[in-house]
Amino acid sequence: MPTEPDTDYDPSLGRKFIFVTGGVMSGLGKGITAASTGRLLKNAGFDVTAVKIDPYLNVDAGTMNPYQHGEVYVLKDGGEVDLDLGNYERFLGVDMTSTHNVTTGKTYQHVIEKERAGDYLGKTVQIIPHVTDDIKRRIREAAEGTDVCLVEVGGTVGDIEGMPYLEALRQFAHEENEEDVLFTHVTLVPYSKNGEQKTKPTQHSIKELRSIGLQPDIVVGRCDDRLEPETKEKIALFGDVPTEAVFSNPDVEDIYEVPLMVESEGLDEYVMERLGLAGEALPAGERKNEWRELVTQEADRKIDVALVGKYALEDAYLSIHEALKHAGLERNVEVNVRWVDSDEMAAAHKERLTGADGIVVPGGFGSRGTRGKLEAVRYAREEGVPYLGLCLGFQMAVVDYARHVCELADAHSTEIDPDTAHPVIDLLPEQYETEDMGGTMRLGAHDTDIQPGTLASEVYGGAKVCTERHRHRYEVNPEYIQQLEAEGLAFSGRAKNRMEILELEDHPFFLGTQFHPEFRSRPGRASPPFVGFVDAVLERTTREVEA
Numbered sequence: 001m002p003t004e005p006d007t008d009y010d011p012s013l014g015r016k017f018i019f020v021t022g023g024v025m026s027g028l029g030k031g032i033t034a035a036s037t038g039r040l041l042k043n044a045g046f047d048v049t050a051v052k053i054d055p056y057l058n059v060d061a062g063t064m065n066p067y068q069h070g071e072v073y074v075l076k077d078g079g080e081v082d083l084d085l086g087n088y089e090r091f092l093g094v095d096m097t098s099t100h101n102v103t104t105g106k107t108y109q110h111v112i113e114k115e116r117a118g119d120y121l122g123k124t125v126q127i128i129p130h131v132t133d134d135i136k137r138r139i140r141e142a143a144e145g146t147d148v149c150l151v152e153v154g155g156t157v158g159d160i161e162g163m164p165y166l167e168a169l170r171q172f173a174h175e176e177n178e179e180d181v182l183f184t185h186v187t188l189v190p191y192s193k194n195g196e197q198k199t200k201p202t203q204h205s206i207k208e209l210r211s212i213g214l215q216p217d218i219v220v221g222r223c224d225d226r227l228e229p230e231t232k233e234k235i236a237l238f239g240d241v242p243t244e245a246v247f248s249n250p251d252v253e254d255i256y257e258v259p260l261m262v263e264s265e266g267l268d269e270y271v272m273e274r275l276g277l278a279g280e281a282l283p284a285g286e287r288k289n290e291w292r293e294l295v296t297q298e299a300d301r302k303i304d305v306a307l308v309g310k311y312a313l314e315d316a317y318l319s320i321h322e323a324l325k326h327a328g329l330e331r332n333v334e335v336n337v338r339w340v341d342s343d344e345m346a347a348a349h350k351e352r353l354t355g356a357d358g359i360v361v362p363g364g365f366g367s368r369g370t371r372g373k374l375e376a377v378r379y380a381r382e383e384g385v386p387y388l389g390l391c392l393g394f395q396m397a398v399v400d401y402a403r404h405v406c407e408l409a410d411a412h413s414t415e416i417d418p419d420t421a422h423p424v425i426d427l428l429p430e431q432y433e434t435e436d437m438g439g440t441m442r443l444g445a446h447d448t449d450i451q452p453g454t455l456a457s458e459v460y461g462g463a464k465v466c467t468e469r470h471r472h473r474y475e476v477n478p479e480y481i482q483q484l485e486a487e488g489l490a491f492s493g494r495a496k497n498r499m500e501i502l503e504l505e506d507h508p509f510f511l512g513t514q515f516h517p518e519f520r521s522r523p524g525r526a527s528p529p530f531v532g533f534v535d536a537v538l539e540r541t542t543r544e545v546e547a
């Protein structure tokens with residue numbers, strides 16, 4: 001259980017906080033702006049972390065629909081969180097925990113539990129101070145042991161749900177030393193029909209912020225292009241900030257370019273100056289440069305990968321797209337992802353599948369789209385196309401093998417067909433015995449023992465154990481393992497009686513993982529199964545990069 005408000009908290013610890021709010025509309029890329037600022041501070045030698053505040057009433061993102069919210073990102077401690085946390089982990093190169101995702105559900109649940117336990121000693125329990133105290137405590141806890149903590153408030157200033165958070169941040173700033181806290185407001189600067197950059201929406205959202213008692217220190221304008229000097233001046237005048245504190249964050253092709261973009265505007269230098277960090281920062285010439293090197297390298301080859309999923313939305317499989325990109329960066333190839341709808345598998349989709357250089361079947365829940373996923377696995381297996389199956393993609397590979405090689409007609413996962421004659425994917429007996437509601441999820445980082453001399457071992461560079469993140473409920477049914485293995489499907493990674501990695505010998509690259517390696521992939525530290533997959537694709541095909 002987390003500790004209670006820290007009355008001994010000492011603001012002179014000198015830890016720095018950057019609060020990031022958004023104006024005008026959501027989906028502006030506040031998170032990427034914040035993560036990019038963080039990356040530059042990291043390059044300058046600081047220990048940086050981040051907190052994402054999600055003002056919704058859900059306790060976590062675990063039950064949220066990827067179609068509305070994008071993927072559920074999984075942390076090493078098993079936290080199921082908003083995909084922005086994934087961006088922070090990738091940009092900052094850190095591992096976060098559930099503490100770094102504050103939701104209204106978590107906060108209220110905690111306060112109400114304390115109320116029931118009689119901890120408030122008969123007081124009236126209120127949003128201010130009890131909820132706001134809890135919010136502040138969570139932020140301080142997440143920032144422990146770091147130099148700078150970015151705190152992003154989801155949603156837009158003025159949303160009813162966001163109010164307690166903005167009030168908490170106001171109090172927070174009041175309690176800290178003035179030079180330790182910065183407010184950054186990220187807003188939209190649209191073009192008018194005659195091509196003029198319009199600042200009125202920004203003016204309004206700053207006004208809204210000020211009416212809650214918050215004055216931004218920095219304003220970042222999201223725009224198609226860089227902000228014109230006059231636009232910056234106008235925002236400065238009406239927003240009551242110096243002109244040097246107004247920055248552009250124009251559209252870029254790839255979000256990895258955002259750190260370079262905001263650096264070119266001088267955002268990092270300004271932040272360090274204002275937070276009194278300039279003296280401690282590494283001199284410009286000595287800063288870490290890997291990010292720039294990665295982002296600016298030119299790919300000399302290109303591959304096309306089919307991603308066979310049920311959500312026609314890149315965000316629903318964000319970490320997989322990212323992991324493929326990281327593997328591509330590692331090998332200097334551009335990875336183009338072709339979307340294949342597993343629900344339809346209509347002619348056009350089948351064509352995209354058969355035209356691809358490699359096939360990835362991602363995770364998923366429920367039966368929709370599983371038939372198309374099975375078709376994709378079978379095609380990859382029979383045609384010798386490199387295959388990477390992740391979680392459900394691993395399970396579907398088992399089902400395909402059982403049906404078409406072991407000749408276990410209609411074999412299936414009991415998640416999808418509870419009455420199948422051959423439940424090759426099922427809950428383990430102990431899950432049936434000990435858990436209600438058909439088994440709880442296996443979440444977060446767990447070890448897998450890798451069998452030497454296998455493709456898995458090669459992919460993981462000879463390591464005997466890998467630690468990857470999980471999010472699943474069903475497992476390979478132990479009763480079928482012997483038969484599947486006898487027919488040539490090898491389980492080369494295991495965690496006791498749980499099958500974690502599968503592979504086929506007579507195939508250029510056929511690898512399935514019960515875990516989700518995509519969540520640990522980072523730019524400059526690509527996930528091994530993804531690199532192995534890209535290597536296998538490269539061995540078979542490469543395409544010219546169009547100039």
Ligand code: GLN
Pocket residue numbers: 362363364365366390391392393395415471472473474475
């Ligand atoms: N639905 C499957 C399970 O619960 C797979 C989960 C996933 O792909 N993340 O085991």
